[in-house]
Amino acid sequence: MDERENVPQRPYAEVIDRLRSVDLRPTRQRLALARLLLEHGDRHITAEQLHGEAIDRGIRVSLATVYNTLHQFTSAGLLREVVVEAGRSYFDTNTSDHHHFYNETTGDLHDIPGSEVSVTSLPEPPDGSSVARVDVIVRLK
Amino acid sequence: MDERENVPQRPYAEVIDRLRSVDLRPTRQRLALARLLLEHGDRHITAEQLHGEAIDRGIRVSLATVYNTLHQFTSAGLLREVVVEAGRSYFDTNTSDHHHFYNETTGDLHDIPGSEVSVTSLPEPPDGSSVARVDVIVRLK
C-alpha cells in the first residue's frame, strides 16, 4: 500500500477550490472556518458556537470574522440560515431541501429530509411575490 | 331604535372578563393594550410597534409593560409568538391553527389558514419528545 495516496499533494485543495469558486480568497481564517463547517457532516451552529470551537482548536480568529464568513458563505450558497427563535441565528451546513425538528427545551435542531415531509395545497402567494422557500419547523417539547 | 343598546352598561366588559378569566388584573395599561390587540381583528405586531401605537393614541405605558403584557397574554393563550427572523418577535392575535406568508423584502406577515396547508408524512419525533406545534413559513421575495 502506498501511504502517499492518502496524503494530498495540495492540502485542503477541496476547500480551497470551493472558496475560490465563490470568489472568496482562501485566507487562513476562512479556510479554518470552512473546514470546521464543511468537513464535519451536517451541522447547525451559531456564530458564537463556531467562534468558540475555533478558539478551542487554537485558530486565532475574531468574532467579527466569524460573522463575516458565515454571511459570505450563506450568500454564496455554502450555508443557509435557520431561524427558530428570536435573538439567535443558526447556520446550517445542509443546503439541500429539508426541514427541522426543534426541541424548545434543549435547543437541539435536527434535520428532516425534504422527502419526508410534504406541504400541499398551499394558497397562491399574494400580489407580485413569489415563493423563495418553505420552512417547516416541528417544535418539540 | 334605542341608541342605548349600543352603549354597554359595563364598558369593555368583554375585555375585562377575558383578562379576569386568565387571572390578570384589568389595569389601565393592560386594558388599553388588550383592546388594541384583541378588538382589531387578526394582527401580527412587535412589542415596539404596539408600544408606538399605544403612545400615538395617548395611552401612557412603558415598553417594559408592553413586553410584560405580551408575554403574559402569550402564556395565557390570548396571543402566540411567531419567529420569522432573528432579532425580532412578532405577536399574533390569531391563536387558531394556521401558518404564515412572510415577505422578506417588506417584512409583511400574513396568515394562511390551517385548512389551506397540509403537512403530511412527518417522521416520528425523536426519543421522548412530542410535537408542540408545526410552523410553516412560506418565505416570499
Place this chain on the structure above:
DNA sequence: AAAATAGTTTAGAACTGTTCTAAACTATTG
C-alpha cells in the same frame, strides 16, 4: 521579486431588541 491593489481581518465601539431591577403605585381583599 517588488510594488501596487484590492480584499480581509480585527478590536472595540455601537446598536437593536429584550430583560432585569427595585422603587413607586394600584387593584383587590379583609
Place this chain on the structure above:
DNA sequence: CAATAGTTTAGAACAGTTCTAAACTATTTT
C-alpha cells in the same frame, strides 16, 4: 379603610449582531 399582593416604570443591563477604520495579507501588475 388597611393590608396585601400584583403591577408599572425608568433606567440599567444584557445578548447577539453589526459597524468602523486602521492594520494586514493575498493576488495582480510591473
